[in-house]
Amino acid sequence: MQNSVASDEQLELTPSRKDGISEDLEETLRNFGCELIQSAGILLKLPQVAMATAQVLFQRFFYMASLKEFGIVEIGMGALFLASKVEESFTRLSYMVSVYDNLLRRIRKQPTYPPLDAFSQRAYDLKNMIITGEMQILKKLGFNVHVQLPYGLMINYLRILDLEEDEKVAGRAWNYLNDGLRSNVYATYDPATIACAAIWLACRDQAIKLPPDWFSLFDTDFENVINAAGQIRRVYYIKLDREHLPLYTDEMNQWLAKHT
Template sequence: MSVALNNPLASLEQLETTVSRRDGISQDMEEDLRNLGAELIQSAGILLKLPQVAMATAQVLFQRFFFMASLKEFGIVEMGMGALFLASKLEECFVRMTHLITVYDLIIRKMKGQSIKVPLDAFSQKAYNLKNMAIAAEMQILRKLGFIVHVQLPYNHMINYLRILGLEDDQDISKIAWNYLNDGLRTIVYVTHEPPTIACAAIWLACREQRVKLPCLPGKEWWLLFDVDAINFQNVAAHIRRLYYKKLDRQSLPLYAKNQ
């Protein structure tokens, strides 16, 4: 990855042909697995009562990782656990490994329609295997990303931009835009675009949904105030909107790598 000032971004070459696609995984399958992996991280983070910044950081690290590694070699469960464990340290809201694997096991069993009455036995072979997977995954993330794990998120940008645009008091716009930022974490946009672009995309989508006209500024389009290109933020918006038109078949998607 090329290291930008704020965030490491995927290169054009990485975007054109990802490691997973070189391994024979289709673009649709890769999108679905990235989506589900990020969704599992968010669900686990909520149950663990982690702050949104930790869940978002974990999802960005997860998405970055799979530009450096193949979904054929690494599964979304192990890498999701590893990313969330690492992010909890980076954001200083450390989560215990036992709690992490117990929550992941609960979510996966529920998703598969299995009984969740009895929680994971922390001393079982299954728990031991999950712990080892999470620890190994964290190390793989650090190694593949070259220990470059800084993540800058667009939430503060969005809040500041709404204030500048005179929309800070519109609770509906703020809430919807925030949700779009969260949904964007299930796509690759946080690895392809800088935070200001993602923030503008969320504001634009929220205003379109609420039929709120963004202010016209003398001699300047509103997004130019934030040094953002219209094509770029509309591209981000298109990626996010794709999520709502594509059904995710959680039951049939492989949670673990094929070589495991």
């Protein structure tokens, strides 16, 4: 079963941009939404595969829906909750609510003590957002939550290129795959292309020359590899004003009213 990949039309004009949200703001919110998923997943002690799956589902969702209709907190929590079940590493709603509440308070520079009351209206609202977010993801993606990640492919490719024992190359390539989850590359390219992009970036960093036409060994197109590498690299240049970003739909409407 192949990964779902966004069409050229979806890439050119996303639902968010149709609603007047700038490309820069959309990219920033996608990046930050994935960062929140990763941070929450670490605190919840979920395996990397669950966090990665959640980030891919999050990215795919916003090619089907607008940031004006759905906030990154709601969909991020829903994606992580769904991915924890898909990857058989289920976590409790109450745990996720507490973790996200703590992260959001830190972002907004609000006191983190006392911790969230499990019976408060805030806890109830966050739980409802998780359930709603999960159902909206399933609905918009047509229940197609299959995600093939490129980690295994990358290791095999390094072995074929006789680079598996080079810890610096392998480590950097692995990091590029992780960091790329905050970009849209997993929703726009197949796993083989993403794996090759991470290897190419890592080898460039280490000034290692790859064999001519090495990418053809893995049935990939070099232009696509370069473009995917560029998308991964973009995440390092996005500046996040975490405290003031619109995280919920009501905040997005206020943002649009002020900036348009």
